[in-house]
Amino acid sequence: MYKKNITPYLFIIPALLFILIFVYIPIVENFYFSFYRMNSYAPGKTFLGLDNYIDIFQNEIFYTAIINNTWYAVISLIFQVGLGLILAITLESKLLGKERKFFRTVYFLPSVIAIAAVGLMFYYIYNPNLGLLNAIINLFTESNFNYAWLGKPNTAIFAVIAMSQWQFTGYIMILLIVAIQKIPEELYEVAEIEGATSIQKAIYVTIPQIKEMILVTSVITVIGAFKLFTEIFVTTRGGPYDTTQVLGTFMYKTAFFYDKMGYAAAIAVIIFFITFTTSVIQIRLANRGED
Amino acid sequence: MKYNSHNKSNYYLKKALTIFILLIFTVIVLYPMYWVVISSLKTNNEFLSAPLGFPNKLMFENYLSAWNKGFSRYFFNSILINIVSVVLTVSIGAACAYSLARFNFKGKTIIFYLILAGLLLSPQVAVLPLFKLLVRLRLYNTYWALILPYVGFNLPFSIFLMRSYFLSIPREIEESAYIDGCNTFTTFIKIILPISKPIIASAAIVTSRFFWNEFLFALIFIEDSSKYTIPIGLSHFRDSLSTDYTTMLAGITIAALPMIILFLVMQKQFIKGLTAGSVKG
Numbered sequence: 001m002y003k004k005n006i007t008p009y010l011f012i013i014p015a016l017l018f019i020l021i022f023v024y025i026p027i028v029e030n031f032y033f034s035f036y037r038m039n040s041y042a043p044g045k046t047f048l049g050l051d052n053y054i055d056i057f058q059n060e061i062f063y064t065a066i067i068n069n070t071w072y073a074v075i076s077l078i079f080q081v082g083l084g085l086i087l088a089i090t091l092e093s094k095l096l097g098k099e100r101k102f103f104r105t106v107y108f109l110p111s112v113i114a115i116a117a118v119g120l121m122f123y124y125i126y127n128p129n130l131g132l133l134n135a136i137i138n139l140f141t142e143s144n145f146n147y148a149w150l151g152k153p154n155t156a157i158f159a160v161i162a163m164s165q166w167q168f169t170g171y172i173m174i175l176l177i178v179a180i181q182k183i184p185e186e187l188y189e190v191a192e193i194e195g196a197t198s199i200q201k202a203i204y205v206t207i208p209q210i211k212e213m214i215l216v217t218s219v220i221t222v223i224g225a226f227k228l229f230t231e232i233f234v235t236t237r238g239g240p241y242d243t244t245q246v247l248g249t250f251m252y253k254t255a256f257f258y259d260k261m262g263y264a265a266a267i268a269v270i271i272f273f274i275t276f277t278t279s280v281i282q283i284r285l286a287n288r289g290e291d
Numbered sequence: 292m293k294y295n296s297h298n299k300s301n302y303y304l305k306k307a308l309t310i311f312i313l314l315i316f317t318v319i320v321l322y323p324m325y326w327v328v329i330s331s332l333k334t335n336n337e338f339l340s341a342p343l344g345f346p347n348k349l350m351f352e353n354y355l356s357a358w359n360k361g362f363s364r365y366f367f368n369s370i371l372i373n374i375v376s377v378v379l380t381v382s383i384g385a386a387c388a389y390s391l392a393r394f395n396f397k398g399k400t401i402i403f404y405l406i407l408a409g410l411l412l413s414p415q416v417a418v419l420p421l422f423k424l425l426v427r428l429r430l431y432n433t434y435w436a437l438i439l440p441y442v443g444f445n446l447p448f449s450i451f452l453m454r455s456y457f458l459s460i461p462r463e464i465e466e467s468a469y470i471d472g473c474n475t476f477t478t479f480i481k482i483i484l485p486i487s488k489p490i491i492a493s494a495a496i497v498t499s500r501f502f503w504n505e506f507l508f509a510l511i512f513i514e515d516s517s518k519y520t521i522p523i524g525l526s527h528f529r530d531s532l533s534t535d536y537t538t539m540l541a542g543i544t545i546a547a548l549p550m551i552i553l554f555l556v557m558q559k560q561f562i563k564g565l566t567a568g569s570v571k572g
Binding site: 015021023029041087095103112114115118119120121123124132135175223227229230233251255264268 | 302305306309310313316317319320321322323324326327330338339342343383384386387389390391393394396399402405406409410411412413415416417418419420421422423424426439440442443444446447450475476479500503504506507510511521522523525526529536539540543546547550551553554555558561562565566
């Protein structure tokens with residue numbers, strides 16, 4: 001079916017135009033913006049060279065943001081990938097029968113809810129006086145605890161991170177379950193003949209067999225951690241006192257609160273480098289898995 | 292395999308313990324959702340005085356009130372934007388994927404990699420220039436301000452997903468269509484698309500989950516509250532309804548329900564699409 005006519009191009013052009021105009025050109029433009037001082041509506045701009053980047057590296061909020069994104073990545077690796085893996089192995093073990101389907105569905109459920117809705121849900125759950133969390137603590141301790149989980153600089157970022165673990169652990173678990181289901185049954189039969197316990201089977205059969213998927217989910221989790229925006233915006237807006245700023249909210253605030261477009265574009269470039277290099281790693285790992 | 296009674300009781304003990312632990316996680320997952328739904332059915336007084344209590348009378352009026360205070364509008368906007376974006380993404384994407392899967396032409400490899408690399412690009416990096424572009428095109432604060440970038444950012448994934456499916460369709464099916472006098476376009480419409488329904492459903496579900504969820508573009512490209520999507524409307528609700536907690540909680544429930552229902556009804560396609568894409572958020 002080798003065709004030399006223009007038909008193949010006609011099929012491709014609409015998609016290509018969309019991707020070029022709304023993805024590639026803006027991203028290239030963003031690099032260009034990052035070297036200028038400019039506003040959102042005013043047309044003029046001044047060339048600054050690398051000044052925006054130098055300013056960013058001297059801004060305390062930038063370091064707060066990087067630290068928060070990193071905390072988010074590390075804790076998400078532990079819960080979403082670590083606990084997700086334990087849950088996936090448990091749900092796929094022979095110990096469970098039909099009930100595995102129930103648990104699978106329940107654990108996955110939070111990830112289908114819009115992040116904004118989950119964020120607002122937890123905004124109320126963490127509320128000091130009428131929230132679910134303090135109400136439960138008070139029920140068990142018979143005290144009158146009214147801690148503002150999202151209002152205190154020490155705990156706010158961790159309260160938001162905890163919310164995301166609630167939402168996405170089941171999601172990563174499902175990705176791992178799909179990988180586990182592809183492991184040939186014979187491998188387990190051999191292990192059983194050799195008298196392996198279920199923990200030994202998990203360590204010597206399951207985990208090595210789904211190594212690639214574990215790596216891929218780890219990378220997805222890290223990328224997600226550096227693209228963070230909605231979770232923070234709907235719960236704390238980066239406060240109190242900028243202690244929960246992440247790169248995404250820092251960029252938003254710089255662009256639309258201080259109206260420093262060029263500076264914000266430079267923050268976006270930093271997000272680009274972090275997520276893009278992590279993505280390249282993911283693709284390479286995924287391709288290795290297909291070989 | 293031989294089981295003595297000791298082994299068997301050991302097995303049941305292990306099973307009971309595992310299920311017990313899994314049930315604890317179930318409570319951790321479900322209780323917050325239950326709390327939001329049950330609280331959304333209380334009066335504000337009940338909610339304030341007993342956060343863990345059960346309502347005396349189920350206040351379905353809260354849902355009506357959330358609906359009337361703007362939710363009907365946000366719902367309409369989200370659904371409209373969702374449908375247009377999904378139809379555009381899937382149809383434009385399917386055409387492109389088909390061409391990439393079936394034809395050899397000059398520049399194919401580079402185009403393929405260009406599209407594939409689009410998977411790695413994060414919307415945050417494009418958002419500021421897109422904002423300027425939309426203002427310039429006078430599309431800022433219109434539905435198109437969301438639809439066009441949504442389609443652009445979701446095409447790479449749907450093309451990727453559908454291309455691998457089209458590659459698995461045997462060529463003989465199309466060859467017989469050509470013999471019957473179909474051209475490329477009619478073959479694509481009449482033969483390929485109908486047998487590709489499952490993958491089209493997966494692409495549609497995954498992209499509509501993205502559109503339903505999307506926050507950053509919707510926050511920046513829309514100014515007018517009559518054009519807010521559900522996530523944005525919800526976050527503004529929090530400020531405008533500051534003390535009307537139960538209406539707010541009803542709003543959260545309305546926002547969450549459609550995707551939960553879609554998931555429960557179409558679990559298979561849902562998971563298939565998500566695992567093929569391995570992308571979050």
